Amino acid sequence: TDDNDDIDYPPSKRSNLGIFQTYKIFYRIPIVKLTTSVITYLVFLLFLSVIAADKVENSLDPLDFIIFGWVVGLIVDEYHQWRENPSRHFGSYSNVLDTVIGLCFLVYYIVRFCAAGYEDHNLRKASLEILGPIIICCYIRVMQVFLIDYYLGPLLIMIFEMGKNIVQFIFVFSLFFVGFQV
Numbered sequence: 001t002d003d004n005d006d007i008d009y010p011p012s013k014r015s016n017l018g019i020f021q022t023y024k025i026f027y028r029i030p031i032v033k034l035t036t037s038v039i040t041y042l043v044f045l046l047f048l049s050v051i052a053a054d055k056v057e058n059s060l061d062p063l064d065f066i067i068f069g070w071v072v073g074l075i076v077d078e079y080h081q082w083r084e085n086p087s088r089h090f091g092s093y094s095n096v097l098d099t100v101i102g103l104c105f106l107v108y109y110i111v112r113f114c115a116a117g118y119e120d121h122n123l124r125k126a127s128l129e130i131l132g133p134i135i136i137c138c139y140i141r142v143m144q145v146f147l148i149d150y151y152l153g154p155l156l157i158m159i160f161e162m163g164k165n166i167v168q169f170i171f172v173f174s175l176f177f178v179g180f181q182v
Contacts, residue, residue: 051131052132101134104133104134
């Protein structure tokens, strides 16, 4: 990072800043970063939903390459976050979710490119079956943005806690189910 990143420029010096420095200062404002991040992630989810709802074809279209570039950027960003603090990176559920999403996208694109290369309709269907849970995880990830809302925040916290209880119930239920099948 630059040494000039945290400097509050007086009004007389602000007019001397170049256009790129002005944009750099503007996009470092926390609310602007949050808004930009949310809007771009929603566009990303829209593109993913379009790919999942599209008819099944083996050929790759431009939207596949746009999302592939976007996913590579997300994976690189996650890697840089991990490099900053490897020991505490996976302490946050959002970082774990981002890593799982990135790994699932890698599997999806391996299957997707094989489907396009071999022109195999079954591989294309398999790639869409991989894409379904990825989209669900991405929508769960975007729900974390709404935790800062005054009304939705507490409701989402209750939903996430309820999800933990449901996972525990399914685990105990599966133990009894498998135990009585023997």
